[in-house]
Amino acid sequence: MSRQKLHEKLKMKEVEPKHGEQFNNLLRYVFNITNHDLQTVGWENGEIAQAKLPVLEQADVLGWFNGDQLISQLAVYPFQVNIFGKAYEMGGLTGVGTYPEYSNLGLMNKLMRQALANMRDRKQSISYLYPYSIPYYRNKGWEFISDKISFEVKDTQLPKLKNVPGNMERVTIKHADIKRVYDRFALQTHGAMLRSELAWEEYLRWDLEDMIAAIYYDAENQPTGYLLYWIDQEVFYLKEIVFINQESWAGLWNFISAHFSMITKVKGHTYTDEPLAFLLDDGDIKETIIPYYMARIVDVSLFVEQYPFQKQETDGQLTIALHDPMLEWNHGLFTLTVDKSGQGQLVKGGEARDAELDIQTLTTMLMGYKRPSYLARIGRLKANEAAVEVLEQWIRRQHPYFSDYF
Structure with a gap:
């Protein structure tokens, strides 16, 4: 069959919950996700398909079908972001993939044009995505708008304890005060996601089951900072550190430094234009900056x-x-x-x-x-x-x- 005749057979339409298994099979094929990968982060066979069902119910998911077979797809999440203090409706583009035998037919280009038209209809005036091919998305009109700074701090470089009036408390990662702190932080932080339940679900989707959370409470017992972290082979891994003010920053790092006897280093990320090195007594640390979201x-x-x-x-x-x-x-x-x-x-x-x-x-x-x-x-x-x-x-x-x- 010629490529032209093959294209004529295909139909673009919405991907519905009944297509959940095909949606996940395509994602796993394109991004080379194996059963071993899923089990490493705590997922059993079948759980990922069930977990993705809310995506198909809440997101705008478009695909190309060859008969009943889903062969190309993308999803747009209904998110919000803070842009200089204004809440913007944002279309989060994800789940982009096409089986290789259907490549070079212009399928994804047409899916993207339709998805962007749908975003416009929904008043989503901006779209974010994580780029798996920077040149490809630049050619489609996306550009970098944020950085990720990865850092590594040796145990001997941990900041000295500072006197703070509050205290730390270890909690589960679903503790309500974590969301309270993040909401307050996001409302005062340009570019940040205003996390809905769907956004929180996506943010924590692939994390290890032994993730730990710790919250800083000030002298008035108000939560003003938190950590999401885990410890493995004497390394303190920081998934997220969020703080409202410098007091909570000091309280959180006091807590990290209290693990001095248990760890040899701390690894984590920041997402601002302020490197961590300047804030440490011994700033001779390893930091790597890479562009992050477009x-x-x-x-x-x-x-x-x-x-x-x-x-x-x-x-x-x-x-x-x-x-x-x-x-x-x-x-x-x-x-x-x-x-x-x-x-x-x-x-x-x-x-x-x-x-x-x-x-x-x-x-x-x-x-x-x-x-x-x-x-x-x-x-x-x-x-x-x-x-x-x-x-x-x-x-x-x-x-x-x-x-x-x-």
């Missing part, structure tokens, strides 16, 4: 309407030529106006252009991951000096934080 603006007009620009002394206006490889509604000449209160509006059309860029560059710039002046210097933003300076004044200076995985 994002793309789905509906640029809606995104700008929601976006909190910096307040200005006068109203401002720029004409921008925007390129989007996937979405025609984001492509063309636009007029961007920002009033004195920081309220923005983007409308089609305009006179002589002040700036030209693609959707991935606009995304990383408005998210604060890369500044306009830097993007102009490397040629990603083509603009005159006056336009670059205006963008520098409009866009807040805060690096995005994103620690989740889905």
Whole structure:
């Protein structure tokens, strides 16, 4: 059968809970997940299929079918993120895969276009994803918006104990105060996931059963920080460390340092632009920074309407030529106006252009991951000096934080 005739046989439609086994089989094949891998993190045969059923019930899952066989798929989770203090509806793209015998038919490109159109209909003006192929997703309009800094601290480099008025308590990982602390943290942290039950489920899905949680309570018995961790072969592994203030940071590290006699090192990750080394007495530690999550603006007009620009002394206006490889509604000449209160509006059309860029560059710039002046210097933003300076004044200076995985 020719490739063209094969394509004509295929149909795109929603993936439903009844397709759960096929959904998981495709995921496991594409990402090479074996039964041994599942058992290593505590999953038994069949449990993963059952655990993924809520995804098929809550997410927008699209697929290509050859008859009754699911052969290509993607899923979009209904999430929310904090962007400079505003809660944005976010489409979390995941579960992307196609069986190799159906590759090079353009199936995933069409799935993505439909998924992005569905996101726009649901007012999800931005999409996040973890990239398994950076060039592929860049070509589709996604760009990096967060970093992950992995660190390794020797037992001799652990910070000295500091006097704090509160105390630590070890609890189960599902303790309600963990979510209370995270919710408070996420509401004050640009870029962070506002974790729903589905987001928490995804975040903890692959963790070992012996994960431990510890919460810092201040002098008024209010939870202000927590750790998720485990200890294995004298290594203290930190999955997550969340703190509201410097007092809780000190309390959490006091707790880690109290394991001095049990461990030889601490391994973990941070997701800000502040390396841990500067905060330690002995900052000669190993730190590795890698780009982490990518994002793309789905509906640029809606995104700008929601976006909190910096307040200005006068109203401002720029004409921008925007390129989007996937979405025609984001492509063309636009007029961007920002009033004195920081309220923005983007409308089609305009006179002589002040700036030209693609959707991935606009995304990383408005998210604060890369500044306009830097993007102009490397040629990603083509603009005159006056336009670059205006963008520098409009866009807040805060690096995005994103620690989740889905």
